[in-house]
Amino acid sequence: MNILMFTNTYRPIVGGVSESVQRLKNRLQAEGHRVLVVAPKMRGQPRREKDVVRVAAVQHFNGSDFSLPVPIPGQLFEAIEDFDPDIIHSHHPFLLGDTAARAADTYGLPLVFTHHTLYEHYTHYVPGDSPRMQRFAVALSTEYTRLCEAVIAPSESIRDLLLRRGANVNITVAPSGVDxxxxxxxxxxxxxxxxxxxxxxxxxxxxxxxxxxxxxxxxxxxxxxxxxxxxxxxxxxxxxxxxxxxxxxxxxxxxxxxxxxxxxxxxxxxxxxxxxxxxxxxxxxxxxxxxxxxxxxxxxxxxxxxxxxxxxxxxxxxxxxxxxxxxxxxxxxxxxxxxxxxxxxxxxxxxxxxxxxxMFDESRCAARCLEVYRRAIAVGGAFSHADDNTWERVRSRLGAEWHMLLHRGRVLRSLLQDEPSDRATGIDSEIHDTAPK
CATH class of the missing domain: 3.40.50.2000 (Glycogen Phosphorylase B;)
Structure with a gap:
């Protein structure tokens, strides 16, 4: 299977998502699958990387350890078409996550998303941090799941939380593995x-x-x-x-x-x-x-x-x-x-x-992800527009941009429909509501 992954954080960043992506990539490749990772350019990245495509990024965004990708979809099309993916796996619901959704739409490929992070806890890295920004983070990640054929939750608590928020119900629990x-x-x-x-x-x-x-x-x-x-x-x-x-x-x-x-x-x-x-x-x-x-x-x-x-x-x-x-x-x-x-x-x-x-060995976790991929492909069928003529490619790209615009509209509508007083106090409480009573 050819698996195309998009992530906003990757080596040399040391952190949960970066480690999860690297471990999953390595394990899938060890089992004979091809994996290509699209990630931001970062200071200190390896000079020579196999199976990684880097895109331009703003370094140390807002004083953090993270690089802010500035995705330019055009520069990726040739690499994507050469790789000929069967499925796309996005590890974020924004920035390169948007690029993943566009690529999936453009090439008619199934899109899988892993909800690694409670993004509302990270809005202090964004200028203007506020309860409204936290609500936006929740709406953005929830609506993104609806662009996907399948969603992976790293724990049962996160699956339950996503379902309460109205996310795509096709959720599989598959924690990131450890050797x-x-x-x-x-x-x-x-x-x-x-x-x-x-x-x-x-x-x-x-x-x-x-x-x-x-x-x-x-x-x-x-x-x-x-x-x-x-x-x-x-x-x-x-x-x-x-x-x-x-x-x-x-x-x-x-x-x-x-x-x-x-x-x-x-x-x-x-x-x-x-x-x-x-x-x-x-x-x-x-x-x-x-x-x-x-x-x-x-x-x-x-x-x-x-x-x-x-x-x-x-x-x-x-x-x-x-x-x-x-x-x-x-x-x-x-x-x-x-x-x-x-x-x-x-x-x-x-x-x-x-x-x-x-119970959390990386071999078990990779097997769960592969099963998610196979089901997503079986439902929609792996199909690529890579061999279409020029006009068909342009039309598919325009269609992908239109779908992303609709996605943004749904995010804004969801945000406007929320009562600020409820959401400002409810984000943390809904997380703790998953605790055993």
Missing amino acids: TRRFGRGDGTMLRLRLGIPRGAYVVGHVGRLAKEKNLPFLAEAVARLLQWQRDAHFLVVGDGDARECMQQEARRYGVESRFHFTGRLQGQALIDAYHAMDVFAFASHSETQGMVLVEAMAAGLPVVAITAPGVREVLRDGSNGRLLMHDDSMGMTMALDDLADPERRRSMSVAAHGVAA
Whole structure:
């Protein structure tokens, strides 16, 4: 099968969507499928890339780590026609997601969309962030699903949320996979030694972008309090971003800054070894659609302490493979982490963590995506306009632009029909409504 993917984030960006796309691409290719990725140009990207087409982009949009693609569909047509795709898989509902929809319409191909992100939690990266912008993000992603033959949700919570929002009902749950065997093989001894962490110290760890939407001041406060209680405990943070400063402020406020260790971004075996330098994994984000870093941590045998959120509760069983807290209770998180300082308590949870991680191995997740592709092709039939004459190509492109214009009209109509007072207060509550009662 020839699979054409569009994504706004890709290497060298380190983040959930970028990692998900790369892992899915690699796994599908390992199973004999052809994959071509369309992504933005970025500083630091590999000089030579196989099976990747880059488009022009504005670097470090609004001070973030992200590049803002400036898609020029014309430059892609030759690459698309040479690749001759059977299906198009979009990983975003805007920018290159729009280009994916145009390409699918132009060439008569099925379009699949993975709803990786709760976009309303990321509007602070856009000038003029407001409740109205959050409502726009919800309307945009919901309406985009209606352009697609099929939708992939990374967790059951996100599937349920999309259905309540009126999205395309053809949704399959297929979380991004993790190479569980690889993450199970690591050695954190050297990292502990380099950072001055004693071999027998209790190490709480965290991995991810240090960004506003990750609820990191709350996490830092809870862990700093633990370090006050546990004089031999340390906090190991893998990742970088603007929120690092506020985490360091919490460490200073509690007088434990010497036991807060920031490694910066790590990849490959260095990242895996960092997981193995930890004893327990702590997580407080509300903006996740799936628990990929949690699965990575569990594959390394780590119990997890986290706040309930979409995706988190699919992988974390309270009292089995960690502790799941129902709301932002800083003292509750400190006490849960303190409880797991006992190696005996962690031992059985580590075994359970390995078992849960195995259910999210990348081979299983790739198989689910392939099944979605096959069903989408079977319904609509794989058909390409690549061999049409010039007039037919122009007409199909104009038709694609018209359909995108209608899509934008539906987004605006949906936004105008919403009551601001309801939507401004309802976005977060509808997410938390998916929590078990």
